[in-house]
Amino acid sequence: MPPKDEIKDNRLTVSFSPHLHKDESVSRIMWMVVLSLVPAGIAGVAIFGLNSLWVILLGIISALVTEAALQVATKRKVSISDGSAFLTGLLLAYNLPPDVPFWLPIAGSVFAIAIGKQIFGGLGQNIFNPALVGRAFLMACWPKLMTTFSGPFDAITQATPLAALKEGKLIEHISYLDLFLGKHGGCIGEVSILALLLGALFLFIRGYISWHIPFTFIFTTGLITFIFGGTQPLGAGAGFGGDWLFHILSGGLILGAFFMATDYVTSPLTRKGQIIFGIGCGALTAVIRIWGGYPEGVSYAILMMNAATPIIDRYTKTRVYGA
Numbered sequence: 001m002p003p004k005d006e007i008k009d010n011r012l013t014v015s016f017s018p019h020l021h022k023d024e025s026v027s028r029i030m031w032m033v034v035l036s037l038v039p040a041g042i043a044g045v046a047i048f049g050l051n052s053l054w055v056i057l058l059g060i061i062s063a064l065v066t067e068a069a070l071q072v073a074t075k076r077k078v079s080i081s082d083g084s085a086f087l088t089g090l091l092l093a094y095n096l097p098p099d100v101p102f103w104l105p106i107a108g109s110v111f112a113i114a115i116g117k118q119i120f121g122g123l124g125q126n127i128f129n130p131a132l133v134g135r136a137f138l139m140a141c142w143p144k145l146m147t148t149f150s151g152p153f154d155a156i157t158q159a160t161p162l163a164a165l166k167e168g169k170l171i172e173h174i175s176y177l178d179l180f181l182g183k184h185g186g187c188i189g190e191v192s193i194l195a196l197l198l199g200a201l202f203l204f205i206r207g208y209i210s211w212h213i214p215f216t217f218i219f220t221t222g223l224i225t226f227i228f229g230g231t232q233p234l235g236a237g238a239g240f241g242g243d244w245l246f247h248i249l250s251g252g253l254i255l256g257a258f259f260m261a262t263d264y265v266t267s268p269l270t271r272k273g274q275i276i277f278g279i280g281c282g283a284l285t286a287v288i289r290i291w292g293g294y295p296e297g298v299s300y301a302i303l304m305m306n307a308a309t310p311i312i313d314r315y316t317k318t319r320v321y322g323a
Contacts, residue, residue, distance in 0.1 A: 030083030036199035043192035048098035052188045056093040062109035063089030070118045084123045091131035094189020097149045108134040128306045149185035160186045161250045162295035179249035190252040200258040212274035214257040220282025256298035266306040273316035280305045
């Protein structure tokens with residue numbers, strides 16, 4: 001019989017799961033997502049000017065102050081250093097026109113944090129993406145301010161491509177390259193597809209997001225707009241059914257697909273569920289854009305699918321081993 005000490009050393013260690021750990025944390029992930037969004041912010045400021053930088057800073061500061069104030073008021077640990085409130089304020093600002101009055105990003109960030117996040121109990125317990133909750137609130141209260149775009153463009157290109165399309169205006173003055181680089185009216189963080197894809201590539205390389213939601217989201221939007229979108233007069237390359245590439249490069253589709261629909265808290269847990277989620281987001285976006293009265297549909301599509309996430313998780317959960 002082995003000595004007692006040897007028996008003691010060989011005893012199994014019993015602990016709660018998870019038993020495998022990575023050198024990652026919620027805070028680290030949040031700040032890496034913030035870092036991935038920096039190119040889009042730089043592009044937005046370069047395209048629209050310094051006023052957009054103030055909108056971004058006010059959105060971030062308001063989100064941080066609101067989160068800290070509510071946590072102090074409810075006697076909880078102040079956790080603004082985890083980056084989640086910073087990210088909410090940043091995304092809210094990216095979804096705003098560049099020349100909005102300075103009180104608008106403040107109002108949006110306060111609502112996003114207070115009603116979109118803290119009222120549910122804080123990070124990890126909210127059911128809707130907080131930044132999109134703030135944007136929906138601003139759209140409901142001040143639609144004119146949220147749909148008036150300006151910048152270093154003429155009267156034609158100031159309007160967003162989707163708005164021009166919805167109003168039946170010819171848009172052959174905008175090329176696919178202009179859409180890709182952001183040379184048109186739009187929200188601060190959504191116009192430069194190049195900058196957004198650089199950030200998305202960083203997240204893919206680091207393993208923070210997978211292809212399931214963004215690619216099914218974008219593919220579904222492109223497919224439905226190709227089938228049902230009609231002929232879109234965009235430059236020399238248009239005229240083949242619905243201009244799916246125009247819809248992919250316009251509006252907030254790339255920003256929403258890679259940076260908001262992939263939110264860990266408000267998206268499904270399983271790969272199958274994420275595919276369903278992405279398809280739902282894409283279908284709703286296309287339906288709103290083609291048949292709805294509002295030219296953009298990304299934000300509302302994501303919020304509606306956020307509401308469907310619990311039932312998606314319920315019916316796509318992984319089967320317990322042996323059951």
